[in-house]
Amino acid sequence: MPDTIRIDAHAISPLHYVGGRRVGSEAAFEVFSPIDMRRLGAMAEAGPAVVAQAVGEAAAAFPAWAALGAEGRLPYLKRFAAEIGARAEALCLAESNDAGVLLSRMRHGIVPRAMLNITWFAEQALTLQDQVIETPQATHHVRHDPAGVCAIITPWNSPLMLTTWKVGPALASGNTVVVKPPEWAPLSCSLLADAAEAAGLPPGVFNVVQGSGAVTGAALVSDARLARISFTGSVATARTIASVAGANLVPVSLELGGKSPFIVLPDADLDAAAATGALMYRNATQVCLAGTRFLVHESVRDAFVERMRGHVEKLRVGDPRDEATEVGPIIHPRQVERIAGYLERARAAGAEVLWGGGRHEFGELYFQPTMFAGVEQHHEIVQEEVFGPVLVLQTFSDDAEAIVLANGVDYGLGGVCYGAEDHARAVAEQVRTGFIWVNAFGIRDLAAPFGGRGKSGVGREGGAWSFDFFCDVKDVVVPKQPFKPSFSHR
Numbered sequence: 186m187p188d189t190i191r192i193d194a195h196a197i198s199p200l201h202y203v204g205g206r207r208v209g210s211e212a213a214f215e216v217f218s219p220i221d222m223r224r225l226g227a228m229a230e231a232g233p234a235v236v237a238q239a240v241g242e243a244a245a246a247f248p249a250w251a252a253l254g255a256e257g258r259l260p261y262l263k264r265f266a267a268e269i270g271a272r273a274e275a276l277c278l279a280e281s282n283d284a285g286v287l288l289s290r291m292r293h294g295i296v297p298r299a300m301l302n303i304t305w306f307a308e309q310a311l312t313l314q315d316q317v318i319e320t321p322q323a324t325h326h327v328r329h330d331p332a333g334v335c336a337i338i339t340p341w342n343s344p345l346m347l348t349t350w351k352v353g354p355a356l357a358s359g360n361t362v363v364v365k366p367p368e369w370a371p372l373s374c375s376l377l378a379d380a381a382e383a384a385g386l387p388p389g390v391f392n393v394v395q396g397s398g399a400v401t402g403a404a405l406v407s408d409a410r411l412a413r414i415s416f417t418g419s420v421a422t423a424r425t426i427a428s429v430a431g432a433n434l435v436p437v438s439l440e441l442g443g444k445s446p447f448i449v450l451p452d453a454d455l456d457a458a459a460a461t462g463a464l465m466y467r468n469a470t471q472v473c474l475a476g477t478r479f480l481v482h483e484s485v486r487d488a489f490v491e492r493m494r495g496h497v498e499k500l501r502v503g504d505p506r507d508e509a510t511e512v513g514p515i516i517h518p519r520q521v522e523r524i525a526g527y528l529e530r531a532r533a534a535g536a537e538v539l540w541g542g543g544r545h546e547f548g549e550l551y552f553q554p555t556m557f558a559g560v561e562q563h564h565e566i567v568q569e570e571v572f573g574p575v576l577v578l579q580t581f582s583d584d585a586e587a588i589v590l591a592n593g594v595d596y597g598l599g600g601v602c603y604g605a606e607d608h609a610r611a612v613a614e615q616v617r618t619g620f621i622w623v624n625a626f627g628i629r630d631l632a633a634p635f636g637g638r639g640k641s642g643v644g645r646e647g648g649a650w651s652f653d654f655f656c657d658v659k660d661v662v663v664p665k666q667p668f669k670p671s672f673s674h675r
Contacts, residue, residue, distance in 0.1 A: 205388025246389025331359030333412030450604030
């Protein structure tokens, strides 16, 4: 049985959390810190038997949890959020150590957002029922009934935020969940299980099974008892999940990668655009919604590059636990090799390095913030998501060309457009993407939809869209006049 993992003074259980108790398994996997490749410990790996047990516990807990109604679930979920807050420092240090996320970002952004993910959806669930549609013939009472057991599968780049982003609406809707955290960064989800237990969530409502996608994930998504699967991660894994879920007719929500455009129009505020552009290197660009393709009007290309270079040169690459650090490590040696391959092939294709272009001296898993120019639309470095601090720059001569370039990839998640407001909005509205910011970046609200087109995913998360996915929407129809049976009725 793996030993308890300790991050500073904080203890983290290496065991699964199933049916309200910690459960071991025969297999285990190692967890390392991307900061310096030190071993953090070993976590239990769930095989098919443990996964089946977790789904069974969730299924058994579902009827009573669903029957509580939104008002009955609200106190539990408020306590859950409070217990997340009570573990704030442990969560911050765990995720910074095992995922390389900036500690400053954890403290000031992610943990508060994780708490809000739970409370906001819990309160919004109170508004779900008694939505009435009046027609001349009948009154339609639209209900959002909980679906059942939901599988929640999250990636390594922001496990705490993305897990609570899915768990919040799932639990608030009356579902029970089985969470499969990322094997490269599982620690914060284990602490979430502690928070759920301390909050008094009934056994089986919240479960965590750790392990690889090939073993634990495969066993989870193939369980026919699931009512929903919500996944954030790679396109390749999403295709596998969708294929398995399709065989069981289980609805899926897939939030995948991005290769988003960052458009700089000739009437843009270049200082503001350049400062925002440098933000794309946050979390070492291991962020799906980052603008990684810079499309800059030819008339302002040199001025913009000079300004952005100035901001990039000031970025501090280093230990994410240092609050002054702005660019941290890459998550894993395999990801480092993947990024290095993109750099090598881009150079071989003739790309010009404007800045960066290689490993950073700080450590084994660190890269220099990099920008390539001299690329063509068909080049791999333009078309494929690198998921590392590697950006590309192209120029355009008019709006029509900018829109063609922006829409010239298979992804369609996010985007940024800088320019005079009316002009930028007009261009932004023609970019095929799930969302796009005008003269801004990263503004998010839980009430707004989030998701992409094409290879960036299927479905939308946030606000009513999350509830539509995690619920079975039902129409209870009450006629306004006595109903007379007739074969002519349709």
